[in-house]
Amino acid sequence: MILVSSDVGISYPDVTLVIQVGIPSDREQYIHRLGRTGREGKEGEGILLIAPWEEYFLNKIKDLPLEKFPLPDLDPQAQLKIEQSMAKIDNDIKEAAYHAWLCYYNSIMEIGREKTTVAELANRFSESIGLQRPPSLFRKTALKMGLKDIPGIRIRR
Structure with missing residues (x-):
């Protein structure tokens, strides 16, 4: 199942992946969005897709476990x-x-x-x-x- 949502604060069970497109307004919002996954002791992960001018935001979350991937080559x-x-x-x-x-x-x-x-x-x-x-x-x-x-x-x- 795929759920597309804005910041509405609704909790859905069994969310295993959160994809954030663009930076949130602040660190707390990033964590809040990511918190939609991995609830009740379950595993979950997040992906943050950002533009080059948004990379400064990574400094705000550098203490979190992050892995940066290079841009893929586009056919x-x-x-x-x-x-x-x-x-x-x-x-x-x-x-x-x-x-x-x-x-x-x-x-x-x-x-x-x-x-x-x-x-x-x-x-x-x-x-x-x-x-x-x-x-x-x-x-x-x-x-x-x-x-x-x-x-x-x-x-x-």
């Missing part, structure tokens, strides 16, 4: 299939993903403190999901996020 045919699949996704969904990505990483102090870095990473993310150019933000949103006048951030007119 050119698999890469082509991924690109073809991404091309089928509606641009409105991709734009919403960009905005969500930008809001999340802008809120993380270790990354969001340097706004030009957030913009550069967001624009790389935008490109990776197949957008021709990064979506624009409402002016009010950009102001609230401290992103107005940051190179690479587009503002709606």
Whole structure:
């Protein structure tokens, strides 16, 4: 059985594997998520999939038993299939993903403190999901996020 969930705090029995995609907001959240597995004396394990700019988070959990694996080589045919699949996704969904990505990483102090870095990473993310150019933000949103006048951030007119 596969369960896909956000941080909802529900306990399910017999969970043997937790896969976390992206860094949690802090160390406690990481442990809490991982705690969904290995309950009642049972074995369990976790996988944390992170981007290169998220590697700083490993310092926050370095006292835990971790094993780092190298990125696998991606077969050119698999890469082509991924690109073809991404091309089928509606641009409105991709734009919403960009905005969500930008809001999340802008809120993380270790990354969001340097706004030009957030913009550069967001624009790389935008490109990776197949957008021709990064979506624009409402002016009010950009102001609230401290992103107005940051190179690479587009503002709606």
